[in-house]
Amino acid sequence: xxxxxxxxxxxxxxxxxxxxxxxxxxxxxxxxxxxxxxxxxxxxxxxxxxxxxxxxxxxxxxxxxxxxxxxxxxxxxxxxxxxxxxxxxxxxxxxxxxxxxxxxxxxxxxxxxxxxxxxxxxxxxxxxxxxxxxxxxxxxxxxxxxxxxxxxxxxxxxxxxxxxxxxxxxxxxxxxxxxxxxxxxxxxxxxxxxxxxxxxxxxxxxxxxxxxxxxxxxxxxxxxxxxxxxxxxxxxxxxxxxxxxxxxxxxxxxxxxxxxxxxxxxxxxxxxxxxxxxxxxxxxxxxxxxxxxxxxxxxxxxxxxxxxxxxxxxxxxxxxxxxxxxxxxxxxxxxxxxxxxxxxxxxxxxxxxxxxxxxxxxxxxxxxxxxxxxxxxxxxxxxxxxxxxxxxxxxxxxxxxxxxxxxxxxxxxxxxxxxxxxxxxxxxxxxxxxxxxxxxxxxxxxxxxxxxxxxxxxxxxxxxxxxxxxx
Amino acid sequence: xxxxxxxxxxxxxxxxxxxxxxxxxxxxxxxxxxxxxxxxxxxxxxxxxxxxxxxxxxxxxxxxxxxxxxxxxxxxxxxxxxxxxxxxxxxxxxxxxxxxxxxxxxxxxxxxxxxxxxxxxxxxxxxxxxxxxxxxxxxxxxxxxxxxxxxxxxxxxxxxxxxxxxxxxxxxxxxxxxxxxxxxxxxxxxxxxxxxx
Numbered sequence: 001x002x003x004x005x006x007x008x009x010x011x012x013x014x015x016x017x018x019x020x021x022x023x024x025x026x027x028x029x030x031x032x033x034x035x036x037x038x039x040x041x042x043x044x045x046x047x048x049x050x051x052x053x054x055x056x057x058x059x060x061x062x063x064x065x066x067x068x069x070x071x072x073x074x075x076x077x078x079x080x081x082x083x084x085x086x087x088x089x090x091x092x093x094x095x096x097x098x099x100x101x102x103x104x105x106x107x108x109x110x111x112x113x114x115x116x117x118x119x120x121x122x123x124x125x126x127x128x129x130x131x132x133x134x135x136x137x138x139x140x141x142x143x144x145x146x147x148x149x150x151x152x153x154x155x156x157x158x159x160x161x162x163x164x165x166x167x168x169x170x171x172x173x174x175x176x177x178x179x180x181x182x183x184x185x186x187x188x189x190x191x192x193x194x195x196x197x198x199x200x201x202x203x204x205x206x207x208x209x210x211x212x213x214x215x216x217x218x219x220x221x222x223x224x225x226x227x228x229x230x231x232x233x234x235x236x237x238x239x240x241x242x243x244x245x246x247x248x249x250x251x252x253x254x255x256x257x258x259x260x261x262x263x264x265x266x267x268x269x270x271x272x273x274x275x276x277x278x279x280x281x282x283x284x285x286x287x288x289x290x291x292x293x294x295x296x297x298x299x300x301x302x303x304x305x306x307x308x309x310x311x312x313x314x315x316x317x318x319x320x321x322x323x324x325x326x327x328x329x330x331x332x333x334x335x336x337x338x339x340x341x342x343x344x345x346x347x348x349x350x351x352x353x354x355x356x357x358x359x360x361x362x363x364x365x366x367x368x369x370x371x372x373x374x375x376x377x378x379x380x381x382x383x384x385x386x387x388x389x390x391x392x393x394x395x396x397x398x399x400x401x402x403x404x405x406x407x408x409x410x411x412x413x414x415x416x417x418x419x420x421x422x423x424x425x426x427x428x429x430x431x432x433x434x435x436x437x438x439x440x441x442x443x444x445x446x447x448x449x450x451x452x453x454x455x456x457x458x459x460x461x462x463x464x465x466x467x468x469x470x471x
Numbered sequence: 472x473x474x475x476x477x478x479x480x481x482x483x484x485x486x487x488x489x490x491x492x493x494x495x496x497x498x499x500x501x502x503x504x505x506x507x508x509x510x511x512x513x514x515x516x517x518x519x520x521x522x523x524x525x526x527x528x529x530x531x532x533x534x535x536x537x538x539x540x541x542x543x544x545x546x547x548x549x550x551x552x553x554x555x556x557x558x559x560x561x562x563x564x565x566x567x568x569x570x571x572x573x574x575x576x577x578x579x580x581x582x583x584x585x586x587x588x589x590x591x592x593x594x595x596x597x598x599x600x601x602x603x604x605x606x607x608x609x610x611x612x613x614x615x616x617x618x619x620x621x622x623x624x625x626x627x628x629x630x631x632x633x634x635x636x637x638x639x640x641x642x643x644x645x646x647x648x649x650x651x652x653x654x655x656x657x658x659x660x661x662x663x664x665x666x667x668x
Binding site for chain 1: 581582585600604607613616620623624627630631634635636638639641642645646648649652653656657659660
């Protein structure tokens with residue numbers, strides 16, 4: 001029953017998209033709110049709650065991530081109402097977008113809630129494939145090329161994940177039998193795995209597959225190019241929902257890997273994420289349009305989340321994740337307005353807004369822009385403080401405290417490059433360029449307000465307590 | 472018999488790397504899937520595993536008959552280029568393919584040591600994975616890239632059968648479902664009717 005209620009908004013969306021009625025989309029944006037009811041119920045239920053046997057289990061971690069991605073889903077459906085006002089899209093393509101969005105949502109819900117590696121993979125694959133068509137909704141030749149690009153690179157990434165899952169399954173099957181697919185049983189018996197090397201190879205391959213999907217080194221620009229070529233809600237879905245599902249898988253797999261051999265895991269992830277942030281910070285420095293800028297900044301945040309998580313900073317990672325998942329979709333959705341006059345122009349993007357709606361829009365976008373570079377009181381500021389604290393705490397237990405302090409300083413230098421670039425961009429948006437009038441629609445503003453309120457909710461003591469309770 | 476089939480699996484994949492015609496490639500993919508299906512049937516029979524027998528039959532039905540048939544129809548509908556010349560010249564490919572095989576056998580040695588039975592099969596399935604990637608890389612056209620992706624799925628399937636004695640039934644059916652979804656999405660991608668906004 002709970003599963004049905006959770007899937008209901010997506011199912012309604014799928015069915016409604018089959019009707020050729022323009023008013024249908026108005027109903028759709030409100031049906032997405034229906035997901036909040038089962039979500040509240042899920043929060044109140046004792047954890048772990050078995051939604052579908054041992055296959056789908058809700059615990060503290062995935063309930064939080066599901067809530068975050070549901071709010072993003074609501075925000076995106078609201079912003080989708082005015083997609084045709086900003087870009088050229090045929091009614092047929094519009095309906096297909098909704099249809100594939102529904103499939104995407106269903107797939108990711110299965111992924112986020114799954115306690116089974118196989119179901120996790122199936123959900124992720126379903127979402128990947130449905131995204132291909134969402135990219136194709138834009139009928140430009142570059143979007144067509146990037147849709148194929150996504151299909152092929154995404155398929156390779158997802159195949160790597162499956163490859164790793166098979167190896168992990170093979171390593172644990174002698175002790176667990178067919179239950180070796182369950183995350184919770186794998187975690188409980190991680191120390192008994194007879195061939196840890198096989199598990200670690202499997203984990204490394206799964207991680208690389210996931211990192212490719214999130215745009216880590218060496219695939220830093222492929223996601224940015226795809227997001228540039230597709231319509232802006234696709235980018236919001238990528239950063240808010242798809243990456244949530246990928247990172248929840250990373251959390252689960254790395255939790256088991258921590259039990260198998262913590263040192264190997266830490267060195268692998270530490271090197272990988274540091275390398276990614278190093279490259280991404282300079283790519284951000286050279287970014288010349290909003291989509292690429294936000295996309296690259298998203299990669300930086302995902303790398304930080306992975307780094308904090310493996311350093312034992314669960315709270316920091318989850319807080320950073322929440323902030324990222326609300327800020328990035330909000331900014332991606334606002335590019336629809338920011339780029340409405342003169343494509344890709346950064347200079348003057350925050351000028352030319354009239355009335356209360358306009359003023360509120362540019363004010364919110366300014367806040368979001370300053371929040372992603374961790375200016376207090378952004379949740380990112382606190383998460384980074386806690387995250388670096390966790391890194392120091394983990395180094396204290398080893399003999400590498402100085403090396404860790406050096407690494408953190410290096411990281412701070414890279415983050416300051418990003419900081420500098422964002423401040424320069426903000427100034428250019430506000431004080432340079434020509435003043436062109438831009439129109440803001442109520443539904444877009446409403447979705448931004450939802451994101452802003454959710455961000456504020458992240459800073460509440462009750463949220464802090466909940467996140468600290470997740471181990 | 473299993474050794475023979477697994478050899479045939481690899482052979483069909485290697486031949487598909489040299490194919491210059493689209494329909495030929497479809498035929499080799501179909502045979503590749505057929506050997507995979509038969510392998511699942513034989514191994515399932517040996518282990519007395521009902522789930523694997525069902526998977527074998529479904530593999531033959533979907534991958535040997537269904538997918539090549541759909542792809543052939545798509546290629547006729549959307550007029551694919553049927554002359555598909557690999558970007559890597561034959562003389563280099565002849566050197567590259569054995570090198571990949573030797574490399575993967577060497578690379579997978581630590582893994583194969585940990586799995587008692589069928590350890591050569593695992594090395595072969597990992598090398599098939601690399602060969603499928605090569606198939607994707609050596610062509611510029613979309614159709615052979617799709618076949619490369621599908622062959623990669625086959626290689627992973629083989630790995631699942633040999634390394635773990637079969638994945639759980641639910642997961643295998645999920646993978647089939649995703650494969651069918653992939654075909655639907657590809658069909659939509661080829662559709663250009665909507666291009667007129």
